[in-house]
Amino acid sequence: MKREVEFELSRNIRRLGHLDIEGGGEVVVRGSYAYVGHMKPPMGTSIIDVSDPANPKVVSHVAPPDEWSHTHKVKVVGDLMITNVEMDRRHFLRKGDKIAGLRAEGLSDDQIAERLSVKLSDIPVLEEALARGYHSGGFRVWDISDKTAPRLLSYVKTHGFGVHRFDMDANYAYISTEMEGYVGNILVIYDLSDPTNPTEVSRWHMPGQHVAQGETPTGVGYSHRLHHAMRCGDELWAAVWHAGIRVLDASDITKPTLKGSYRFPKGIPEPTHTVMPLEQPINGRRYAIAIDEEHDHKPGRLHGFIWVMDVTDLNNMEPIAAWDLSERLCPWVGEAGVRFGGHQYREKLDSTLIYATWFAGGLRVLDVADPHLPVEVAHFMEPGPTGAPPQSNDVDVDENGLIYVLDRNRGLDILEMSL
Numbered sequence: 194m195k196r197e198v199e200f201e202l203s204r205n206i207r208r209l210g211h212l213d214i215e216g217g218g219e220v221v222v223r224g225s226y227a228y229v230g231h232m233k234p235p236m237g238t239s240i241i242d243v244s245d246p247a248n249p250k251v252v253s254h255v256a257p258p259d260e261w262s263h264t265h266k267v268k269v270v271g272d273l274m275i276t277n278v279e280m281d282r283r284h285f286l287r288k289g290d291k292i293a294g295l296r297a298e299g300l301s302d303d304q305i306a307e308r309l310s311v312k313l314s315d316i317p318v319l320e321e322a323l324a325r326g327y328h329s330g331g332f333r334v335w336d337i338s339d340k341t342a343p344r345l346l347s348y349v350k351t352h353g354f355g356v357h358r359f360d361m362d363a364n365y366a367y368i369s370t371e372m373e374g375y376v377g378n379i380l381v382i383y384d385l386s387d388p389t390n391p392t393e394v395s396r397w398h399m400p401g402q403h404v405a406q407g408e409t410p411t412g413v414g415y416s417h418r419l420h421h422a423m424r425c426g427d428e429l430w431a432a433v434w435h436a437g438i439r440v441l442d443a444s445d446i447t448k449p450t451l452k453g454s455y456r457f458p459k460g461i462p463e464p465t466h467t468v469m470p471l472e473q474p475i476n477g478r479r480y481a482i483a484i485d486e487e488h489d490h491k492p493g494r495l496h497g498f499i500w501v502m503d504v505t506d507l508n509n510m511e512p513i514a515a516w517d518l519s520e521r522l523c524p525w526v527g528e529a530g531v532r533f534g535g536h537q538y539r540e541k542l543d544s545t546l547i548y549a550t551w552f553a554g555g556l557r558v559l560d561v562a563d564p565h566l567p568v569e570v571a572h573f574m575e576p577g578p579t580g581a582p583p584q585s586n587d588v589d590v591d592e593n594g595l596i597y598v599l600d601r602n603r604g605l606d607i608l609e610m611s612l
Contacts, residue, residue, distance in 0.1 A: 218265025330355020377418025487534020
């Protein structure tokens, strides 16, 4: 049967401006500037003047420290900017760790390539990366009082892959990184009072991660690890991938302690990417929003989606609603190279509106005024100027209500919503 379908590519949102920058990882907007971390060329970090939303202009760009790294995450507070440093293509390259063991089993290179789900021509690439090692992982702190000329203040090396997503405020950086002796990323908190010399003040990890101290891993590989933790008052809200959610008491920053935890049922296939509480209670109860990250989809399995959690009692957190986007509402689902499903929302929940990126589903804006019934009130998934389908990755909203959506492939959109 053949049926024609007309898709609604935008509702209650229009594009004001567009900047064609590839490889978007994270966007942060402060005042009249947007800060973009790239995970593909041009790599590095771009500072963009958005004072004229119809005509955004790059005013400066800082490159990664070497050709083996990307710096795809960025945070800004006042005149300080922090950028991560992480191994580029880290998941692919770390497959090289398994080659020696597979050869010891007597497997040929053809068989090894099949076992690792790589091409035969990838084997020497993996071996070269293994021999080279990676020693650049960490984060860099910049003085951006002059937006046209960021000045490097410090470069803190960590370990392994390096630093992934993170949070910061005027006093501390809350870094998600691999560290020696641990399996998977943990939380390391740094004092920023002297930005030329950030100093570690504390660490937190889940039981089973500190293998150097004899702990036994609780997950397979890196499945139980910190994605990142967001500072919310005296708490840190941590998304811990396939281990779900942890809430930490950060009132004593030198010793974060566990305050609450929740692990989603094993039947939920996608990991927890971000979790934060709404800043205001609703009808006397406290709620949090969690979002999964969609990966390569296997038919029959659930996509990544959004959860509404009742977190009034941190010892008894409970999902009370979920929101998902039907594949039927996106014209590109199933095309080669097109990812579809939940990923990230704006990391500020100061109202009941949730601004969430959905890869090929673009930007979805939900209202959770009734936490039991999230309602979509606006969306935007129009193709870029070249016609490429969206792969919306990150979103922020400025003080005037303009929305900044960063795409993995086709740059930055500046949008206006009318409700």
